[in-house]
Amino acid sequence: MEIDKIDQIIDKHHGEASSLLQILLDIQSENSWLTKEALGRVSEKLNVPLNRIQHIVTFYKAFSLVPKGRHQVHICVGTACHVRGATRILDTVEEATGIKPGETDLDLKFSLETVNCLGCCALGPVMEVDGKVHGKMSPVKTAEVLKMTVS
Amino acid sequence: MSEIQLQIDGKEVKAKEGMTLLEAAQNAGIFIPTLCHHEKLEPFGGCRFCIVEVEVNGWTKLVVSCVYPVEENIIVRTRSEKVDRIRKTIIELLMAHAPDSPQLQDLAQEYGAVRDRFEKDASFCIHCGLCVRYCAEVAKKNAIGFVGRGINKEISFIPEIAAKECNNCKECFPLCPTSYLQAAFVLVEALAFPSPSSKPEPEE
Numbered sequence: 001m002e003i004d005k006i007d008q009i010i011d012k013h014h015g016e017a018s019s020l021l022q023i024l025l026d027i028q029s030e031n032s033w034l035t036k037e038a039l040g041r042v043s044e045k046l047n048v049p050l051n052r053i054q055h056i057v058t059f060y061k062a063f064s065l066v067p068k069g070r071h072q073v074h075i076c077v078g079t080a081c082h083v084r085g086a087t088r089i090l091d092t093v094e095e096a097t098g099i100k101p102g103e104t105d106l107d108l109k110f111s112l113e114t115v116n117c118l119g120c121c122a123l124g125p126v127m128e129v130d131g132k133v134h135g136k137m138s139p140v141k142t143a144e145v146l147k148m149t150v151s
Numbered sequence: 152m153s154e155i156q157l158q159i160d161g162k163e164v165k166a167k168e169g170m171t172l173l174e175a176a177q178n179a180g181i182f183i184p185t186l187c188h189h190e191k192l193e194p195f196g197g198c199r200f201c202i203v204e205v206e207v208n209g210w211t212k213l214v215v216s217c218v219y220p221v222e223e224n225i226i227v228r229t230r231s232e233k234v235d236r237i238r239k240t241i242i243e244l245l246m247a248h249a250p251d252s253p254q255l256q257d258l259a260q261e262y263g264a265v266r267d268r269f270e271k272d273a274s275f276c277i278h279c280g281l282c283v284r285y286c287a288e289v290a291k292k293n294a295i296g297f298v299g300r301g302i303n304k305e306i307s308f309i310p311e312i313a314a315k316e317c318n319n320c321k322e323c324f325p326l327c328p329t330s331y332l333q334a335a336f337v338l339v340e341a342l343a344f345p346s347p348s349s350k351p352e353p354e355e
Contacts, residue, residue, distance in 0.1 A: 049287065049293035049296075050293065050296075050309050050312070051283070051286075051287070051293045051294070051295060051296025051297075051307075051309055051312075052287075052293070052296065054296050054298055054307065054309065055296050055297045055298060058298040058299045058300070059299070059300045
């Protein structure tokens with residue numbers, strides 16, 4: 001991510017240290033992860049020490065310090081989805097993509113994450129791909145959704 | 152500033168408004184054990200070891216004295232049965248992390264804590280935050296910070312800053328109640344500046 005873009009985001013928030021969290025979130029959504037350079041730049045411009053920023057970005061799960069894939073796959077493993085067979089969905093995705101939850105594949109195609117509830121338990125088991133919710137999943141349907149995402 | 156009258160362990164104590172209970176007790180020569188407290192640093196309330204029993208209008212409650220402001224006419228007990236029991240448990244929990252810390256062992260003896268009550272998870276850090284806060288507030292270098300949260304929380308040096316500042320400072324080392332800090336620094340140093348002998352042999 002270029003320095004200009006980061007500066008733009010910081011300027012949008014008037015370079016105030018109190019907007020740190022929002023700035024980091026904006027960079028995260030722009031770039032899908034936080035580079036070391038980005039954090040260094042934010043620290044410099046807002047005059048917030050790097051150890052504080054490091055504390056914050058490692059605290060919230062919304063931030064990632066490693067590159068994320070182009071497609072974000074979230075599998076719900078909350079109670080309702082779990083009893084409806086979320087593990088089988090997870091297994092299918094793991095097999096299709098070759099990655100485990102929390103990982104990203106080498107060509108940055110997918111990032112896989114388990115979540116605890118997506119708020120639509122009646123649709124369980126639920127998976128979310130790039131923000132779109134797919135309900136009542138079966139292993140076959142899961143494979144189809146993944147195939148459609150890539151193409 | 153107005154004066155506040157309170158009673159600690161049966162002794163009448165005068166304190167200034169805005170003082171913490173711990174400070175008031177220390178001024179009166181009453182000892183309250185602490186782990187994360189340091190007079191040069193802002194109160195942190197991290198270790199909960201300075202917990203005391205406070206009686207207000209006949210009701211007692213347990214408060215952490217290093218972050219509790221003094222109040223008029225309260226009765227404070229620093230060594231009640233309840234307080235001792237809680238301190239014993241705190242020590243036992245901390246010892247799951249740092250079983251061999253001399254400071255903890257002394258306190259364990261005093262409060263009758265059992266070293267092996269909880270399963271060991273020897274991370275050696277008890278998250279007192281002394282090093283982190285000292286570096287930020289007194290040394291003003293910000294070379295060390297916390298990362299992660301919950302059970303994954305740990306201290307971490309920022310290599311770029313640590314490489315420049317820490318070798319000449321090291322003021323945080325003696326603060327650490329478990330000496331884990333020093334080990335962490337040595338590790339970072341070793342990773343940042345690998346000695347020639349530890350580098351992997353080039354393949355022929």
